Structure formats: C-alpha cells, structure tokens
Amino acid sequence: MTTLRSYVYGTWITPADEGRPVLDAVTGAEVARVSSKGVDFAGALSHGRGTGGPALRELTFHQRAALLKELGLKLRDHRRELYDLSARAGATLYDARFDVDGGIGVLLSYASKAKRELPNDRIYTEGAPEPLGKGGTFLGQHILSPLRGVAVQVNAFNFPVWGPLEKFAPAFIAGVPSLVKPATQTAYLTARLVELILETGLLPEGSLQLVCGGLGDLFDHLTEQDLVSFTGSASTAQQLRTHPAIARNSVRFNAEADSLNCSVLGPDAIPGTPEFDLYADQLVAEMTVKAGQKCTAIRRALVPAGLAGDVTEAVRDRLARITVGSPAEKSVRMGALASMEQREEVRRSVKALLAAGRLVFGDPEHADVTGADPGRGAFMSPLLIVADDSHRQEPHEVEAFGPVSTIMGYRDTADVIELAARGRGSLAGSIVTADPGFARDVVLGVAPWHGRLLVLDRGDAAESTGHGSPLPMLVHGGPGRAGGGEELGGIRGVLHHMQRTAIQASPRVLSEVTGRWVRGAERDTERGHPFRKSLAELRVGDTVAAGPRRVTLADIEHFAEFTGDTFYAHMDEEAARANPFFDGRVAHGYLIVSFAAGLFVQPDPGPVLANYGLENLRFLTPVSPGDELTVTLTCKQITPREDADYGEVRWDAEVVNSGGKPVATYDVLTLVAKTWPPAVQTG
Numbered sequence: 017m018t019t020l021r022s023y024v025y026g027t028w029i030t031p032a033d034e035g036r037p038v039l040d041a042v043t044g045a046e047v048a049r050v051s052s053k054g055v056d057f058a059g060a061l062s063h064g065r066g067t068g069g070p071a072l073r074e075l076t077f078h079q080r081a082a083l084l085k086e087l088g089l090k091l092r093d094h095r096r097e098l099y100d101l102s103a104r105a106g107a108t109l110y111d112a113r114f115d116v117d118g119g120i121g122v123l124l125s126y127a128s129k130a131k132r133e134l135p136n137d138r139i140y141t142e143g144a145p146e147p148l149g150k151g152g153t154f155l156g157q158h159i160l161s162p163l164r165g166v167a168v169q170v171n172a173f174n175f176p177v178w179g180p181l182e183k184f185a186p187a188f189i190a191g192v193p194s195l196v197k198p199a200t201q202t203a204y205l206t207a208r209l210v211e212l213i214l215e216t217g218l219l220p221e222g223s224l225q226l227v228c229g230g231l232g233d234l235f236d237h238l239t240e241q242d243l244v245s246f247t248g249s250a251s252t253a254q255q256l257r258t259h260p261a262i263a264r265n266s267v268r269f270n271a272e273a274d275s276l277n278c279s280v281l282g283p284d285a286i287p288g289t290p291e292f293d294l295y296a297d298q299l300v301a302e303m304t305v306k307a308g309q310k311c312t313a314i315r316r317a318l319v320p321a322g323l324a325g326d327v328t329e330a331v332r333d334r335l336a337r338i339t340v341g342s343p344a345e346k347s348v349r350m351g352a353l354a355s356m357e358q359r360e361e362v363r364r365s366v367k368a369l370l371a372a373g374r375l376v377f378g379d380p381e382h383a384d385v386t387g388a389d390p391g392r393g394a395f396m397s398p399l400l401i402v403a404d405d406s407h408r409q410e411p412h413e414v415e416a417f418g419p420v421s422t423i424m425g426y427r428d429t430a431d432v433i434e435l436a437a438r439g440r441g442s443l444a445g446s447i448v449t450a451d452p453g454f455a456r457d458v459v460l461g462v463a464p465w466h467g468r469l470l471v472l473d474r475g476d477a478a479e480s481t482g483h484g485s486p487l488p489m490l491v492h493g494g495p496g497r498a499g500g501g502e503e504l505g506g507i508r509g510v511l512h513h514m515q516r517t518a519i520q521a522s523p524r525v526l527s528e529v530t531g532r533w534v535r536g537a538e539r540d541t542e543r544g545h546p547f548r549k550s551l552a553e554l555r556v557g558d559t560v561a562a563g564p565r566r567v568t569l570a571d572i573e574h575f576a577e578f579t580g581d582t583f584y585a586h587m588d589e590e591a592a593r594a595n596p597f598f599d600g601r602v603a604h605g606y607l608i609v610s611f612a613a614g615l616f617v618q619p620d621p622g623p624v625l626a627n628y629g630l631e632n633l634r635f636l637t638p639v640s641p642g643d644e645l646t647v648t649l650t651c652k653q654i655t656p657r658e659d660a661d662y663g664e665v666r667w668d669a670e671v672v673n674s675g676g677k678p679v680a681t682y683d684v685l686t687l688v689a690k691t692w693p694p695a696v697q698t699g
Contacts, residue, residue, distance in 0.1 A: 019049045020207045020228040025063035041106035041352040044392035048204040052229030058237045064166035068193030068222025078658045080189050081130035083218050088123035090216050103343040105202045106352030111306045119181035125488040126185040133507050136655045141530045152536045160514035162191035165241030172247040173199035173354050174309040176206045183245045186509035195225045201354050203228045235259045243268040250274040271499030274415050276439040278316040282449025287326050290474040295448040296330040302484050303398050304350040308419035312444040312484035318432050321425030332377045335398050341386030353394040365416035372408035373401045412438040433461035441496020446470040446483040467494030533557050533652045547618035550692040551663050562615035563646030567603050575607045603639040608680050612647040612671045623692035633682035644674040662689050
C-alpha cells in the first residue's frame, strides 16, 4: 500500500491526510490511498502559466514534436510495468495493451502529424490571406497562437494511461501546459505514468502537473486563458460546465460523456455471410474488452427484426466461450470491473434495462470466475438482453457501463435511423453491411447524432481497428449526451488549445507577423539567385525574375508528341475555336510550368537538393502561339527540419504573359541544404 503523491509547482506533495483507500479490483486488497489535501490549486495553475507555458512557447511545433516522439519511445520500455499495474484494475493483458500501447501510440502519432502538417514555428497561419480591398494593399489573415493558461484534464477510471496521454499530446504540441487529474479508482496507474514521464527529464518544468484526489477549489481559479477537458458521466460534466468561473470567464470546456453507442446490422448480412460473423464477433469483443467499461462500447445492437433470433444465438454461443477471472490466468478473456462500486452501478442499470427486455445470457448476481475469489473481486458475467419492444425508452436512455448490450429489432431503414437517433448523441456507431446503398442511407441518416461511424464489411475487416477504437487522427467525441466535445481529431485537437485571431494589415506587415511572404510585400532581387543560397543565407522575400520565353506552335506540337497529350485544344485549330474558353490552339498547362522551371532554375550543383512537388496550381489565362512568358519566383516560407541537415522551402511562382496577365500561379516545394557546401563530417 502506498499513499499517492501529487506533482505540482515543481515538487512532489504528500497528502496532509490518510486519504481514501483504493482496492484491487481482483483481490479486494488495498492498493493505495488517494487525497489532494494540502495541494495549493491556485499555486499549481500559477506555476503552469508562469513556468510551463513560457518554456513551451519558446519551442517550435517541431521541437515539441521531437520531445513527444522521444517520450513515446522511452515509455515503450516501461510497458510491462504498466501492464502489471493494470491487472490490479481488473484489466487482462489485452485490455492493458489497448490502454497502454494506445496511449503511447497517440504520442507518436501527434509527433508525426505535427512534423508533417505544422510549420517549424511558434504560431500557425491558417489558410490563405483574404483580400480586403481592390488594390491588394489591405489583407486579412487568420493566425493561431497558444493560449496563455493551463489545460486542466479530468480523466475517467477506465483508461488511466490512454486517457491522460490523448489529452496531453495535443496540448503539448500546441504549447499549453497540462494539469492531469486522474479518476481516484485507477489513479495509481496514472501516477506511475507521470512518474515515468518526469523521470525522463525531457519535458520543460511546469508543462505537466499531476493532482491525485479531489479538485478542491481549482475551478475557482480558472481564467479565460485556461481550458478544461473532461471525461466521465454526463451529470458530472453538466455540474462542471456550469461552474461560475467557467461560465463567467468563458473557459473552453470539452466533455466526453455518456454514450449509448449502437451497431447496425444490414438486412443483407444474413447467417453464413462474412458480415453476419463480423457483427457477432464485434459485438462480443465490445462487450468483453475492458469488461465493457469503454465509452465507445456497443450498448444497442440494432438488427433486422427477422434476424434477431439468429443474432442472439450467435452472440450467446460466442459469449459462452468467454472465460471470466483473474488477468493472471492465461485462459481468461475478461477481467473484473474497476471496483465493487462500479459493479453495483452496473447492476442497478441492468435492472432498469430489464423493464424493457429479457436476459438471454448471463446472471447479474453471479459469475463463474477462474483464478480468483468471486466474493472479493468485482467480477460480473457478460449480460446479453433482448428488447421485446425496441421503441421502449429504457434501452435508449440507460447506460450500463459494463459487459452489457441489448439486441433490438428494426423494421426498415427509416426505423433503424430513428432508433439510432434516440440515443441523443453518441461517440461512435457502426454499420455492418455489404450493401453500400444501405450504408450510405444509414450514415447520412445518423451522422448528426454521431462523432464517428465505422462501416464494416469483408473488404475492410482485415485492417479495421474496430467499432470501439478511437484513432488520434480522427475526431473522438460526439454531440448531445456524448458531451458535445471533440478530443483528438489530429491537428484539430492541437488548434483547440490555441486562439484564432484575424489580423488585418498591409502585405508588408502581414509577412513580418506570419513569417511568410505575402503577395504585395517587398521582393528582394538584389541578393543573387536564391537557388544559390542555403537555408542559413536564404530569406523570405528573396526573388528571381526570369524571361521572357516565346511559346511557338512548334513548341506545342513537340510537347504533344513527346508526352502523348494530343488534346484537341492543343492540336485542332477549328475545334479549339469552338471551345468557349479559347480563341484557337493553346499551349498545354504543363508546358507553361515546364518552361517556367527552365527560366528560374539555376542548373549548377548547389544547396537546392530536390523538387518534391507543386501545390495550388491554377491556369488562369490561355497561352497562344506567339505569347511570351515571364516568371517570378519568390521565397515564401522556410521550414528547417530539426532532425536533418536540410529543410523545406515553399516558393511563390507567378507566370505572366507579355501583357502582364497571370497565366499560371502555384507553389513550388523544394528541399534545401542548411549550409552549402555541406559541413564536413569528421570522425
């Protein structure tokens, strides 16, 4: 037994009282005591704002990503310890991996996405500049900068590793410090996780704090710069959301709450089809993984009324092969619930559900247990219910947060859409069908009530991560009773921790603020050819202008023959004139781009290492034989790579004709050496 400590304002704090005992879910033995007595919550928030925030904001997105990646790799070395601790919460090895490996995977995923999708900068420039006047001298631009507060993260008991890490990762990438508050029942797991993180020494001081126990008066000290992210019951979310400080200061509040998730079986998925078996297997997995203690688990199994008996029999057969007991036993497929209190809560919910249905598998009061004393652990049998009337309110309003699911029959597509919507908002739903038309109708019908929808069939089953697996690149959240929040969601999760601000300014000022060249800002053509400059020498605004190059009919015909692109507008004068966009034969768009490259490229070996693409290419004015082309290439954005001796440079390219009209605009993307000649490596 140990008394859990909190880590706040740079030190470990031992509670000032004995705390609340937490029991092993399998043996009933005391694991730890938990209390936050003695924590100065105002001081913790102040430390995060004053120490953690400034240290994080000194780093760029890419530097934070590199730290997050290194942290994830180091945590991998401690997975076995976290697996073993998870067993005390009733988790099997599979359950523990789902939690621990999933959490580490979130860190690595966010590190990768940040490196690929965010600039190596401290602010994020969103979208293209908006012209606010006719002359191009007044522009608008949205930028996002880190909030100057603390991300308070209140977590649930069921995912003590994944839950904190999926909230911490996007906040850290955004440059906002985190204060983690785990659920008391599994706080010992989160506390050990935080200890392991801090022992790496990777994180700036103040960027991660931990409070084990109650939140005291913490919410009283929240400001408009702080955020709250909550996972738990809808009733608790409502209480927290209406806290006076949150309402008064418009504190950003993200909630992931109750969810009566459904899974729909298509009428085509009859017994003997792969989809029928996929449905039954998925339902059993969602009932038994983590003993059904997942916010994404299937609570409502919506099946064609004529197939309800077949589905019931198939699921019962599979459930009969599930062994319940101690996670230490290799044969055990489902462990205990997290606590005796949680088991009693599930039993109360089951009683309410049985008012609208009948139990066809399991016993709420008894479970056959392997390798443990059923009287001391929080064990429960999987429970399968069949609703006699799918339109009764109970299955659509009562969530039994455990190994419980209810089978409900539906008449037709309109009926199943109406039944799914009666959950009043869900985190996840799934449709199992080989009929794409049925899938489309149901997806479009139920999407407004769901944060995520999986369509499962024989084509994607081998790679599918399953109904209940949130992914860091996709939104995890849902409307209505699911909380109305959107955790994860890739870069969306990062931007949630930042303030979007519209900047109105001249091109010159906008370029200075964003670090990106904006059309209309000054160009510098006096410092030599920009392709001869390494990243150490190159500056935003460096420009080369080249041309003119006359386009001849022979050029067009040669390009057509060489490439095989003999589209009529390039080769047939009469047909081209009949086209509403052309006055006759015109040059290929890619011929224009090729000629432009020939004009601006500096051919000698130098710091430009490779061209790796074009973006935003638009052909604006047709080019006819005899037209002359001039190109202007301007350094638009410089993104050094933290882990390489080169970086990415984005160039603004504009090709105009002899009349000064733009014929093509696009961005050229190149890889450029940081120094040139390259630094000599010595042994």
